[in-house]
Amino acid sequence: MKIYHECLPCHLRTAVNSVMTMTEDESIISEVVEKCMQTASRFRSYDSLLEIYYDIQKVVKDAFPGMDPFSELKQNFNKLCMDSFDEYIKKINDSSDRFETALKLCLAGNSIDVMQGIKMNHDVLIKAIENALKQPLNKKVMEKLKSALQKSSNILFIGDNAGEIVFDRIFIDYINSEFNKAGHITYAVRGSAALNDVTIKDALMVGMDKSAKVITTGIDMPAAYLPYCSKEFNEAYDAADCIISKGQGNLEALLEENKNIFFLLKIKCNVIAKILDHKYKVDEVVIEAKTAS
Template identity: 35%
Template sequence: MRATVDCVHCYLKQAVSCMRMAGLDEDSQHEILFKLMDYVKGLDRNATPAENSTYAVLKTYELMGVDDPYKEVKRQSNDLALELYPRLKRMLDEYGDRLHSALKIAVAGNVIDLGIRRSFDIEGELRYSMETGFSKDHYDRFKQKLENVDEVLFLGDNAGEIVFDKVLVEELVSLGKKVTYVVKEGPVLNDSTMEDAIYVGMDKVARVITTGSRFLGVSFKHMSQEFADALNKAPLIISKGQANFESLEQHEMAQDRVFFLLKIKCDEVAKAAGAALGDVVFFTV
């Protein structure tokens, strides 16, 4: 997915979120934002929104002199999600098909996205995901593919949300599948890192690796050999969130192998996914 003109204000909105999270005063925010505007002019319009967002966010960190403004709120998100975890596990038995329910629970966690939104309603998202469900749903296709593989690669997204993912990972493991869960190498917005994975116990149920970089989504120019090998060899991939979708949906390797699991949070992603703003979707291209 290529960046569009509508992506530009999102880069700046993410920068403002970072600065507010770091507690910068308004004068400092203006000063940094004006410098960032000049920087954003040089970003590649042919790159993905995720890649350009990363450059803008990391530049903001550099200008602020703060390397992880979301550190505390990521811990709070993890703690909040861990409090919900026992209830999430009970919900698997309340809504019929456990695997389908686990997918819906996992996507409900995708609302925890402090890079774009500064508040969220987890209870409302859970009700919507479980009762309304996916507007675009390739579950039957996924289940058929799953029957013929031993391993699943899971591309994670945010802190807090990782606990919702853990419910899905545990369900996959109960079906006899080995799961490799992927986090970021270092802090960027509120994306999960190895620290988050260990904190919520993901490392106890899955092999956890990093992308090898701090780039949002999947950057083919900035990844470790370990992640590249895992991505190329995986027979089935669950791709969580918008940034991973932006990175992979146009690649031939994604066809009928990568299943995108996300909440649609912007009009451009809605167009690319063939869904409506606010929908939750689970599909392959």
């Protein structure tokens, strides 16, 4: 992905917020922020925005080794989503188009991003889901995904945020039972802490290991950026005949790849709207298909 200048202040904002979550010591904050800014100011020496992002985040991680500022938040959000697990299953079973409902719930998960400053509780969650269920999706792309899932024998699902993973599991459970895909689905989480993204800990917490084979990308980056990912992840990626990519980070990493990929995401900024040729507006929940040539 080319370097969008608008993303640099945004990545720095994320870094500043992360540092300020870790400590209140102004001199430490100042020192870490200075290093982050210096890294960002060298953006012209980079090939990809994700590499700049990685190096900025590395400055923060190196200053607070082993710390995960969003650990508690992730656990709380997983728990909140798990609390209504049976309610969501019922919602699918009661609906006239169960595939569409399961897919929309999966998408709803991406629309509820606590990193966007949304204060989450049961009521906010339910309202966000109801909104996502109402929003129309592209019927053609939806049918294409359905058909791809039916035909594929190696499905790779690349996760994004905590909380959201619960809805991913519900969708995967639906695919397993409806299309007889048990044993054919791999779910990838991040290698270790990266913002509020899912790691092995979250996958185990929501029982994803009961629904899919769980692997990691091997990197602590909120995107499956292949040049940095582990051999294990790249092998699973190469072997997959259908990939589901959740969220903006994974889209940034994979949009230019030559693969059959379905991108499920909420458009959270103008840069992503621009990358998708302004077909969608910011705040829209979308499904976008890419076919290997």
